[in-house]
Amino acid sequence: MLATFMEVLDTSVANVALPHIAGTLSATPEEATWVLTSYLVSNAIILPTAAWLGAVFGRKRFLLTCIVLFTLASALCGAAPTLGFLVTARVLQGVGGGALQPIAQAVLLESFPPARRGMAMAAFGMGVVVAPILGPTLGGWVTENYTWRWVFYINLPVGILAVLMVTSFIEDPPYIREARPGRIDYVGFGLMALGLATLQIILDRGQEDDWFAAVWIRWFAGISAVSLVGFVVRELGTPHPIVDLRILRNRNFAVGTFLITILGMILYSTIAMLPLFLQILMGYTALLSGLSMTPRGLGALFTNLVIGRLIGILDSRLLIASGLTLLAVSGFLFSHMTLQIAMPDVVWANVLNGVATAMIFVSLATQTMGTLRNEQIGNATGIFNLMRNIGGSIGIAGMTTFLARWTQVHRAVLVTHLTPYDPAYQQWQATAQAGLATRVGEQAAGPKTLGVLSQIVGQQAQLLAFMDNFRVVAFLSLVALPLVLLFRRARGGRAPAAH
Secondary structure, rough: HHHHHHHHHHHHHOOOOHHHHHOOOOOOOHHOOOOHHHHHHHHHHHHHHHHHHHHOOOOHHHHHHHHHHHHHHHHHHHOOHHHHHHHHHHHHHHHHHHHHHHHHHHHHHHOHHHHHHHHHHHHHHHOOOOOHHHHHHHHHHHHHHHHOHHHHOHHHHHHHHHHHHHHOOOOOOHHHHOOOOOOOOOHHHHHHHHHHHHHHHHHOOOOOOOOHHOHHHHHHHHHHHHHHHHHHHHHHHOOOOOHHHEEEEEEEEEEEEHHHHHHHHHHHHHHHHHHHHHHHHHOHHHHHHHHHHHHHHHHHHHHHHHHHHHOOOHHHHHHHHHHHHHHHHHHHHHOOOOOOOHHHHHHHHHHHHHHHHHHHHHHHHHHHOOOOOOHHHHHHHHHHHHHHHHHHHHHHHHHHHHHHHHHHHHHHHHHHOOOOOOHHHHHHHHHHHHHHHHHOOHHHHHHHHHHHHHHHHHHHHHHHHHHHHHHHHHHHHHHHHHHHHOHHHHOOOOOOOOO
């Protein structure tokens, strides 16, 4: 889990440091976002191919290579003299990090009997659920107290320790050692790489260029759709696919993959929206807004410790349904936040959200993989983690777009209530203008009053848009709830009576 925690942390830890990176490397904020986009693109391409590459090169050897590449690329990121150098290093970092999540999950699942896989997924959840929550806090603290370069340098000791641990304790199972993979499916890999890369770029950059109003987005969308359809057709028709999509015939795996996509949308959009709300509307610093996410990580951490044992006692489907219900409740709590909230209001909703996320993730991973054979798990974890990441990208892109569009809608509605014929409006304007006149003079007080009013209306419109976004999160949780009924009981869902 050391390497996986390090890799997942890097998907969010650099976000807070982007303004500092742009300033140091003489780049615009828009150019600096390629530091994130380049990593996500290369990461998405490698994720689903991890099992195939592990079979070709040997899983332990491939895992060690990925950790070394990720660690060296982190050092290059920290030492980057230009933005182009940094983006190139981030691409290498994404290539090295793409295989760490699915391989770690596969190793953990295969190392435990089905009845105890909940314990394995609890350990895995500590990295995959807690790391994105701690990322903004750690990134903010390191950037403010040292320099953004240490955001990448902190990976070096963790990477070295991970290499030593993997060398000492990880071994390839017999089916990996005896594997005879066929020749490389270059066509399938090319279609997958092109489709995922263009899709990720669209999701990451779409809002900035007004989505399909931009010609390049229409071209990229067409290329992505054609490539991904061609990839699916190719993989289903070739005898040696680089990603075995036939595994989706397994009902538990298909339902679980769809649910993890929705969970990714909810998890990553909430992580993105809450710090924005606190910084833009409440005036929190980047570090303080990151610290506000810490209770969520603590809730997830302690729940992971408990839920791994409960999976051996309770039906996983019940735990998933309970987690989705709690997730909906936390979304509704967030949607009732106002500009008068105090930190405890954020803390309790965050703790509940962390508890719910951990309950769902650990139980869902166990239920999804519970009806698969060991030799199928490596391929399955690659698809599973890819869809979680794609869901996260869709969630962040969607919520960012909704925030901008709904702010405009609410502002237009609020403005209709501001009329000089309204006694309340007349009273407020007279009071504000009189107060400003003592500071800026009678002549300038009128325009200044309208400026203050415009700022207040904009702030309230943005608050209403944030509330709408959190309601969408709650709604997604409730929509996902009936899908739990489609699961068959998995082998790890409840321990046999003899245990």
